[in-house]
Amino acid sequence: MNKSRIFRALLSAAVVSAVPFIANAQKANWQNLDLKTDSTFGISTEKAYKELLKGKKSTKVIVAVNDGGVENTHEDLKRIMWVNAKEISGNGKDDDKNGYADDIHGWNFIGGPKESVNFETLELTRLVRRDLKRFENTTDATVSAKDKADFEAFKARRADLEKQLGEAKAGLANISGFKNALDAFIKKLGKENPTLAEIKAYKPTAEMDGRIQSILVEQLANVSFKDFYEDQIKEGFDYYTRQAEYNLNVDYDPRSIVGDHPNDPKEKFYGNNDVAGPDAMHGSHVAGIIAADRTNNLGIKGVADNVVIMGVRVTPNGDERDKDVANGIRYAVDNGAKVINMSFGKAYSWDKAVVNEAMKYAASKDVLIVQAAGNENKDIDTENNFPNHKDLDEKTIASWITVGASGPKDDETLKASFSNFGKTQVDVFAPGVQIYSTVPGSKYKNLNGTSMASPVVAGLAGLIRSYYPKLTAAQVKEIIVKSVSKVNHNVSYKKGEEENAESVSVPFSDLCISGGIVNAYEALKLAATYNGKATAK
Structure with a gap:
């Protein structure tokens, strides 16, 4: 995702008065706190565990992190990594006959026989x-x-x-x-x-x-x-x-590393089993937000307490390719994921149709896709951000939720300054400012972005599907959207990326379909009685 606005905020000449792009440090785990109890606009996860889920049983759910790589050995992630029990590690064979040899924790669609792609073009x-x-x-x-x-x-x-x-x-x-x-x-x-x-x-x-x-x-x-x-x-x-x-270099092309036919959308079996890749910062951070071990007294607590993370590497340091995005979705679906987090996006698309078909496939298999809205402070109702569902059927849209980023204070700053928005394209907002989570080397770091907001919602979706496994993907989305904490005041943001851009104040309800911030407590309460079709075990 584009970070240019963040760094333009830091510099406008060789040496100038720098403008801080990192907000004042927030307490770790603020995204899971409760606005009323903690005076922080989290999603009330801890309240839900304490008041609604205590003593209840759950079913393990696979959440795929389709991203730039996940460090499966991280102290706070290793216990919650998906393990393909049908595959024998290290024998170089495709034991489960799914087309991918030694895919123990997932698959890397931007890797080759000897190495993996790190930097890529837009x-x-x-x-x-x-x-x-x-x-x-x-x-x-x-x-x-x-x-x-x-x-x-x-x-x-x-x-x-x-x-x-x-x-x-x-x-x-x-x-x-x-x-x-x-x-x-x-x-x-x-x-x-x-x-x-x-x-x-x-x-x-x-x-x-x-x-x-x-x-x-x-x-x-x-x-x-x-x-x-x-x-x-x-x-x-x-x-x-x-x-x-x-x-931005037209002469740079690393795709030969993979060894596939990059413009053949029908090609599916390529890549390697290195789910971390050369830079697992982003994907590891996302994975921790979703499901970092809540039982080990280390680091942080993920949103969901009984999900496992499947690593699907599809995004380099640059723009992802549509072919890889589509194959990553299909891999996750075919190997049992019930939720897929996609914290990526781009302004142009080479082959939107192949991604559309993969989205339809996920919907047909009852898999919920959660996508970050993007970090360019743009209205994606009118400006392109791919993938998007502008030309897809209602069934597919019903199994796809797009997430904007919010901050910790219930005031005019609630919309993260960088977050994209859209009254028809963005479903909900979730915490995405100064989120503390897992990064390589068994370390932890604060990061900002809709990339951080999306896994908050993916974690919530995994939590709901874990405790209420009879609910469909479409029902889970509907529950998340219906149960938001409504924001009944205006928020301010700069209309444009430049530092001197006009500041505008608009009703929060103009920024997304739901008009609110996701709320785990209210979502789980709604799930418990949803149409009488689901009850916790």
């Missing part, structure tokens, strides 16, 4: 690269009538690519300048991880040092220098480097 880049071959020597004067529409689309995409590449290069130059100045300042200070007091006590010897000092004093009020440097400076530098060198 879909926009791939579309421009494809059409460059066709239109490289075409002009407005020479284009044929039958090719004119495609040519116009190509020109628009190429202009978009050039714009984004220019912004990425400028961003890289800006943050490189800031990073170099900061590194020089820290060297003068003589401390690798200085405290706020040490920074305040430093006597600047140059104008640049004074500016750096002022920025750090502002930034380090609630975070250590080490975390500020890693999460903002290094991550920002790495982000713009990835954009310039990989994501």
Whole structure:
């Protein structure tokens, strides 16, 4: 997902007054707290366990994390990883005859015989690269009538690519300048991880040092220098480097690593069994939000207490390919997942039809898909964010829920500043700001995004399906949407990505179908009596 807005908020020149993109630190597990009891707009999960679920039995449910990789050895995840009991680990054979050898914890659709794809291009880049071959020597004067529409689309995409590449290069130059100045300042200070007091006590010897000092004093009020440097400076530098060198580079194509036929949507059996891949940060964080071990007194508590995580790797550091997304959905469905979390999205689609068919397949097999709405602060009713259900049948839509991100305070800031929204395309909102969860190395980290909000809802869906296994995917979605905590006040957000964009105030009900934040307590109460068709065991 696009992070450009976050890093543009940090920099507008080589050295400027940085604007914090990390909110004040929230207490761990805030997403599971209760607004009335804890004064924090979580989803009341802990209240539900205490008052509704205590002493009740549940059925184990498989939740697939279709993402960039899950660290199956993490201290807070290893017990809750799905294990394919029909497969014999390490023998190199497809024991269960599902087409995937040694798929013990899931499958990696962007891996090959020797390694896995890490960095990838954006879909926009791939579309421009494809059409460059066709239109490289075409002009407005020479284009044929039958090719004119495609040519116009190509020109628009190429202009978009050039714009984004220019912004990425400028961003890289800006943050490189800031990073170099900061590194020089820290060297003068003589401390690798200085405290706020040490920074305040430093006597600047140059104008640049004074500016750096002022920025750090502002930034380090609630975070250590080490975390500020890693999460903002290094991550920002790495982000713009990835954009310039990989994501927006038409000459970069890593797909040969996989060894498949990338434009053949019917090809299904490729990849490897490395569900972590080269960068399991994002997927591990998502998995922890859903189901981190609630019994081990380590780290964090996931939303669901009796689900297992199936790792399905389909997203690189770049845009996912539609073929991989579709195959990842089908793999999860065919191997028993009842909920699939998809914390990804993109502005362009190569083959929407193949994803649509996979979505229909999931719906036909009673599997609920939960998708992140995206992080561009856009109205996805009117702007593209793929996958989407704008051309799908009602049955499929009934088994697919799209999630925006909310913050912890029940005020005008409730909508996360970055979250996409849409009165017809987004179903619900859920906590997605400063969510503390699992990351590689058996560590934990705060992250922001609709990527974090989606697994809150996927965890809730898994929780409902675990305690009320007779409910269908469509019923679970309906319960989640009907039981939200309604927000009856306005929220503010900037209309656009620029820092000087106009700020608007709108009713929260304009941002999504339900007009509220998901609530586990109310959802489980509703599930217990839903049409008289389900009762807890």
